Amino acid sequence: MSPEVILAIARAYDGGVMNFGCRAVFSGFMLLASMAHANSDGQRMIHGSDIAKAASIAYEKFKIDLASEYSGHPVVEGAEKLLEFSREPGNYDMGVSQTEEFYIVVFLPRRVPHFENVVGGGGEYRIRKTDLALVGSKGYR
Numbered sequence: 001m002s003p004e005v006i007l008a009i010a011r012a013y014d015g016g017v018m019n020f021g022c023r024a025v026f027s028g029f030m031l032l033a034s035m036a037h038a039n040s041d042g043q044r045m046i047h048g049s050d051i052a053k054a055a056s057i058a059y060e061k062f063k064i065d066l067a068s069e070y071s072g073h074p075v076v077e078g079a080e081k082l083l084e085f086s087r088e089p090g091n092y093d094m095g096v097s098q099t100e101e102f103y104i105v106v107f108l109p110r111r112v113p114h115f116e117n118v119v120g121g122g123g124e125y126r127i128r129k130t131d132l133a134l135v136g137s138k139g140y141r
Contacts, residue, residue, distance in 0.1 A: 059089070086121055
């Protein structure tokens with residue numbers, strides 16, 4: 001892919017032109033493109049596909065957790081749109097970090113008009129690197 005195409009995509013990403021799905025695919029592509037395949041000691045090779053799998057595992061669990069958290073949630077007058085926004089997994093930004101043992105996938109509510117002052121919500125998921133097992137999660141309040 002030419003540098004001009006990557007730059008155009010990055011500008012669309014930064015300017016909020018891309019929807020969540022495109023942003024996730026682009027982020028994954030950039031993550032894969034930038035991953036080192038081995039550390040300086042030549043230990044276990046880390047592939048970008050492992051990170052993508054960890055993110056996918058966390059995203060699927062996050063969708064289930066959102067559905068569970070908001071099922072039967074009382075609708076407060078005047079807050080219907082906020083509840084609708086909070087129930088939709090696509091309204092959360094996702095980030096991936098790592099430690100020596102885990103990938104940590106974090107979901108935070110997107111800052112969009114009408115909801116830019118929302119605090120709390122989202123969550124964190126720990127995926128073990130050795131077998132890509134979900135070993136822990138916690139919701140943010």
